[in-house]
Amino acid sequence: MRFVISxxxxxxxxxxxxxxxxxxxTLPVLSNILLVAEGDQLSMTGTDLEVELVGRVMLxxxxxxxxxxxxxxxxxxxxxxxxxxxxxxxxxxxQKMVIKSGRSRFSLSTLPAAEFPNVExxxxxxxxxxxxxxxxxxxEQTGFSMAQQDVRYYLNGMLLEVTENSLRTVAxxxxxxATSVASVETDQTGDHxxxxxxxxxxxxxxxxxxxxxxxQLVIGANHIRAHVGDFTFTSKLVDGKxxxxxRVIPRNGxxxxxxxxQELRKVFSRIAILSNEKYRGVRxxxxxxxxxxxxxxxxxxxxxxxxxxxxxxxxLEIGFNVNYLxxxxxxxxxxxxxxxxxxxxxxxxxxxxxxxxxxxxIMPMRM
Numbered sequence: 001m002r003f004v005i006s007x008x009x010x011x012x013x014x015x016x017x018x019x020x021x022x023x024x025x026t027l028p029v030l031s032n033i034l035l036v037a038e039g040d041q042l043s044m045t046g047t048d049l050e051v052e053l054v055g056r057v058m059l060x061x062x063x064x065x066x067x068x069x070x071x072x073x074x075x076x077x078x079x080x081x082x083x084x085x086x087x088x089x090x091x092x093x094x095q096k097m098v099i100k101s102g103r104s105r106f107s108l109s110t111l112p113a114a115e116f117p118n119v120e121x122x123x124x125x126x127x128x129x130x131x132x133x134x135x136x137x138x139x140e141q142t143g144f145s146m147a148q149q150d151v152r153y154y155l156n157g158m159l160l161e162v163t164e165n166s167l168r169t170v171a172x173x174x175x176x177x178a179t180s181v182a183s184v185e186t187d188q189t190g191d192h193x194x195x196x197x198x199x200x201x202x203x204x205x206x207x208x209x210x211x212x213x214x215x216q217l218v219i220g221a222n223h224i225r226a227h228v229g230d231f232t233f234t235s236k237l238v239d240g241k242x243x244x245x246x247r248v249i250p251r252n253g254x255x256x257x258x259x260x261x262q263e264l265r266k267v268f269s270r271i272a273i274l275s276n277e278k279y280r281g282v283r284x285x286x287x288x289x290x291x292x293x294x295x296x297x298x299x300x301x302x303x304x305x306x307x308x309x310x311x312x313x314x315x316l317e318i319g320f321n322v323n324y325l326x327x328x329x330x331x332x333x334x335x336x337x338x339x340x341x342x343x344x345x346x347x348x349x350x351x352x353x354x355x356x357x358x359x360x361x362i363m364p365m366r367m
Contacts (some may be wrong), residue, residue, distance in 0.1 A: 001066025001092040003037045003059055007082055007101075013044060013055035013230065014079060018072040020046040020053045020203055027117075032069035034116045035090075039063070045116070046072060051200045052119040053207075054232040067113035070097045078106050119234045122220035128162060128186035132215045132228065136208035138169040139201060141180035141358045144327045146198050147173035154240030157197040162188050162219075170245045176324045177248050180358040195242055196224055200235030207231055248361055250347050253340035257286065258310035258353060261337040265329040267305050271295045272322040274303040282322040283367045286341075287315050295322070318344045319367035328360045 017033055025031045025048075034045040040059045045052065078099055079088065086101045092110070099106040139158070147155035150173065159170040168181040196204075207228040208215070218225040226233045271282055275295040285292040289311060294304040318341065329337065334352030341348050350360040 001035075001037055001064055001068060002090070003042060003063035004061060004087060004089045005042065005057065005059055007079060007084065007086040007088055009057050010088060011079055013057055014076050016206060016231065017044045017046040017053050017055045018076045019206065020048060020051050021072040022048045023073070029069055029111045029115045029117070031071060031073075032111055032116070033072045033075070034067065034069050034113055036067040036113070037063035038065045047117060047119060048199070049117060049119070050197060050236050051203055052234040053203060056230045066092055068092055068097060069111045069113055069116050070108050074108055075099075078108075119223065119236065122222045124218055124220050126162070126186065126188040126192065127216060127218045128167065128184050128188065130167060130182065130184040130215055130217070131212045132208045133210050133212060134182045134184070135167075135215055135217075136205060136210060138167065138180050138182055139205045139208070141331055142169045142171045142178040143201055143205065144331065145171040145173060145176050145178035145360075146201065148198070150174065154195055154238055154242055157195045157238045158201045159242040159245070160194050160196060160224075162186055162192045162194075164189060170242070172243065172245065172248070175321065175363050176327075177245060177361040178328075178358070179245060179249075179360075182357065192219070193242060194219060194224065195238035195240060196235055197238050200224070200233075204228075204233055204235070207233060248347070249359060250340070250342065250349050250361065253342045253346070253349055255286070255313045255316060255341040256311070257291070257339040257341065258336055259291065259307070259339070261329055261332055261335055261352075263307060264337065265326060267293055267307055268322050268325050268329070271303045271305055272326070274301045275322055279365070280321045280323050281319050281365045281367055282325075283317060283319050285315070285317050286311055286313070288312055316341060316344060318348070319365040320348065320362055321365055324362045328362070332358070 036043045040062050042057045045054045082101050089100045091098050097108045097110050150156055161168040166181050167184045170179040216227050222237050224235050271293045276297045283294045290306055291309045292306045296302045328350050332352045334355050336353035338351050338353050339348055347361050347363050
């Protein structure tokens, strides 16, 4: 096995594929990526048994065909350290992968390609078509609400709900919920829900561009696959039942608050400086036309600020985790944001003004 490639052609796909590989592995071969050279194409595969990513690169000249696995991080670090316009020659010599570029020479240990695992396929149940930009937008609008290491494993991921003409993403960590919806083409009839694990969502988002390039998603009984440009992404699905998100969205809010999104974001950021470092609570005090934001901490330090808002109604005091508020205000695209509240013990509903494709729910805190 031997091939020659420019550093520029290799580095981006190598970084994406190596990103899937976990640093700590039970199986030594899972620390490696699979290289397969055939004709004028090189394919690279990384997996952690849950997520698999295959990247393909065209070679300038035909390769001596072959396949082998090499340490992902070491290969990536070597290629990144070489000068920008380098040409890199990789050749399998016995049990070693020899990498040459200019006057540099490296020799990496290898493991046989036969030891490299495949993410098992399951029968395709349905497919859908949308643009890369649409899916990236849906993930960006909701991904920050995914749980990270919750014992309720089904929260450590994102719900994809496919109906006849739409794709909805939903994420929650039990304290907040985010959901967004877009129109798509699908061959599916009826409703279908799958949960994609957190790592799968993050790796897929890294592949997606902000454009109208079409994207095919194939959903099987226990996997999801996406063909994105020169990459094929596959992730296992989480086997569990996602909470009924419709029941979480408050329907009885009678207090509408409209405010300037950027101004609110700046005020919350300032007040957060003196909030409790562990609980991050801020107290909101609503009166007609004004919002007072307050915080204090165990060192007896206090912060407060009052801003003008569009609100006509009875006074209300309610507490929230300020980080959750800032996350929503950072991701919304509208200039004006709408908070819908009912009382100090009920969740807040947050949306962009005149923009209802994305909805956010934040549970209150006792202050």
